[in-house]
Amino acid sequence: MELTVREMTAADLPAFFDLRISTLENAVTMQELEEVYGVTPASLAEGLQSSLRGWLCEDGGKAVGFAMGDQANGEVQVVAVLPRFEGRGVGAALLGRVRDWLFAEGHSEIWLLANPDPAIRASGFYEALGWRPNGRWQGEDHVLVLHRGKTEGKPEV
Secondary structure: OOEEEEEOOHHHHHHHHHHHOOOOOOOOOHHHHHHHHOOOHHHHHHHHOOOEEEEEEEEOOEEEEEEEEEOOOOEEEEEEEOHHHOOOOHHHHHHHHHHHHHHHOOOOEEEEEEOOOOOOOHHHHHHHOOOEEEEEEEOOEEEEEEEOOOOOOOOOO
């Protein structure tokens, strides 16, 4: 297994969408991405030209995980890893890239949304890395925040 991490480009968007609809937890369809979240190939390509940045993890040139953040508001928008690569540090390493970038861009607090259901691993994953609920909710998800200086180590892939 030869895992590499690099910054995403617009050329990576087909791999982004293939991977995003292949996750086990928080699975979504292309239709849901567009209708619920407003995420389309065009909107992401535009976002990558403005306030969005993402990192892609590849195994032998094939995308196995990615994470994206928004510099405009300090949000970690998504972390997604193919099921067979879960538990190998891929998600933590990708999240670390987004976290470091958002802090370097001047945010003292960054945030993300996570389902608090203990049967879904996301909240436990983020909380193990130092993220904490701040009492705010967006729909069924709670807002988790991380403050500069309260970060976990930097996992490497």
